[in-house]
Amino acid sequence: MKLNMPEFYNFAAQVDEWAVKHPEKRAVWELDEQGNEAVLTYDELRRYSNRIANVLGTIGIEQGDKVLVLVPRGITAYGLYLALLKLGAVIMPGSEMLRYKDIEYRVNHAKAKAVIGFEGILEEVEPARGQCDSLRHFVTIGHAKDGWIGLQDLLGDQDEEFVCAQTRADELAFLSYTSGTTGGPKGVMHVHGWPFAHLAVAAKQWLDVREDDTVWATAGPGWAKWIWSPFVSTLGMGATAFVYKGRFGAETYLNLLQKYPVSVLCATPTEYRLMAKVTDLDQYKLQALRSACSAGEPLNREVIDTFRRVFDLTVRDGYGQTENTLLVGTFVGVEPRPGSMGRPSPVVQVAIVDEEGAELPTGKVGDIAIDRHMVALFKGYLDDPERTAKAFRGEWYVTGDQGRMDEDGYIWFEGRSDDIIISGGYTIGPFEVEDALVKHPAVAECAAVASPDPERGNIVKAFVILKKGSTPSDELTAELQEHVKNLTAPYKYPRKIEFVEELPKTSSGKIRRIELRQKEKQQQS
Incomplete structure (x- = not known):
């Protein structure tokens, strides 16, 4: 295409x-x-x-x-x-x-x-x-x-x-x-051409928006996902954008889906997970809903199975970034493979590449990459040629995520190749959390990583070394959390804080967050 x-x-x-x-x-x-x-x-x-x-x-x-x-x-x-x-x-x-x-x-x-x-x-x-x-x-x-x-x-x-x-x-x-x-x-x-490219596939072949639809996409303004679904994919197809201004609640969302003629739903995996956990889920009759999509982080199999069993509805996963558009997904007519991100978009050449930019064979884990000439790819990072250059490897834009491709072209997410934290659909850079924490007079050094969480996928956890004279306590934990909320957006605060004596580092002194992430995964498994 x-x-x-x-x-x-x-x-x-x-x-x-x-x-x-x-x-x-x-x-x-x-x-x-x-x-x-x-x-x-x-x-x-x-x-x-x-x-x-x-x-x-x-x-x-x-x-x-x-x-x-x-x-x-x-x-x-x-x-x-x-x-x-x-x-x-x-x-x-x-x-x-x-x-x-x-x-x-x-x-x-x-x-x-x-x-x-x-x-x-x-x-x-x-x-x-x-x-x-x-x-x-x-x-x-x-x-x-x-x-x-x-x-x-x-x-x-x-x-x-x-x-x-x-x-x-x-x-x-x-x-x-x-x-x-x-x-x-x-x-x-x-x-300006970005919405044109997004409409061609994401709106029509993933969200499956039609002119007579009422579309509820739960993302809020300020996020690329809001431009993706509530704005471009809905108004660009001549459909109706349904907007709920209240806070999320699993029962609240289900009641709204039952009461209003929402035919297309696009929500985060966290929202789907919490709805799937409602004890009397089968009492809700979502008669208008025919298309459901999820994006922001991988969707677990249990949620897909629950929505199929209770509502006879397949929640279709999708993967993309602020830098591009929908790259991989379970498109209309494509059989989902729970746990897989889906298949590449019809207008995107996706490959799994190694550190040299060479394509890897089927089943091998590497970096998920797309052809750098893809029409909906960003035009670079503003006034930042160094970070722009780092995003490319030869003819490929490297997403920063790792995965593998099976023999049928389905892509399976294996994890971030960098330290970005995705929690409840929010993308959080560890630097932002760490920068806020070290501004507190009690903090000498710290590192922030993703910690597995059954509802949000991951939460932010901070490992903190205190300055001499400061003592770990529940009160200090709460104080540090409030401190981060006040300095940066509240969703970025560390929900867990562990006080430590030292942090793992490379020979050059860089913090090895990968060791901390692995430690968290082992503790949660």
Whole structure:
């Protein structure tokens, strides 16, 4: 299967075409924890995003400007992303859980011109205000505050028409930040043509989204997965995006799937695992649900078997990264092999390669790699040629994951070849956790690794050497955990802390996290 990328492409313009085709159809269907609903049709979404684009254009946001977006799930996120694409601005997705150091780093690294946030994040942005020379515009999605322009105050007077920028398919559109094992997060560059490539396979042949579907993809804005499924795969197919703004609860999710006509579900393995553990699972009747997908980390066999037995539904696994798109998966019509990641995408050449970049034979464990000319591959890490170069090995982009391919082309995940921690669908770099911990006055040295966990797949565990005069205690453990939460996003904190006298190191003094990971696996097995 070959993709013929157009010279010019803008995803927002494609969504507007659906507004012409079926203006009265639901585009976004929002539900909060209290049961309150809000709906925008495709034409209402077109006009809403146009008004936002006019506001942002009026205050000075132009084509090519980088804008950090910090908003939670909801209709506003869809309107903002479409508006920024229409302007030709570069979207920097950011989780609403980021802390000021994360925000300051991203803004300075990207030289962002504007930040758009919801009320709950403004106090995290404020400390960065004086540390970020490139920032010119501070926009809150609510009402104006001291130093912040209120988007809500300005929308009413705006024209509902807007001429979408003519953007080249190879022009920068998204700048997502992903965790690294050393140094700060990396700015992953994706162009306007990326959604075009993603729609061709991931939306149609993995999620199996059709025009008449209601799609619930549980990822939140700020993550590449939100762009993948709730945004591109849903609106790009003319379907309805169902958005639940409340917290996860296994019974809550099952009740919603029973009550609402959700026909396509995309959730994390952790969410599926917890739903599968509900004791009276067979009481739920998910009559509308016909397609279920999982991504973020490997899905265990027990969950697949449970959903097949109870709901006669196959949960199809998928594998991809912030740097690319769906690379491997159990596509529609492909028989799942529980424990396997599935088979390569029809538009991606996937191989298992050795340290020299040579393809390995069937059954051999090596690095999972893809052809460096794959159309949906990122365009490099922003202003970081060294880390960009390290991601490639000859003609291959090396994912950082290891696996093996069987005789039928199915790929089996064997583990990370680096130290990245994937917990509950979140990707966490050990450096971020360690950097926060060593800022505590009691910590002399530390190392963070993945520790197996039955619900989250893995959790963060920190091995900590204390400074002289400090004594291990439950109180200090709690204090260190809170310290990490305050310095970086709360999901990154170490759920386990073990105080040690020394850490395993190489002859050159580098911490051997692999030994600590192996120790954790042995203790859990």
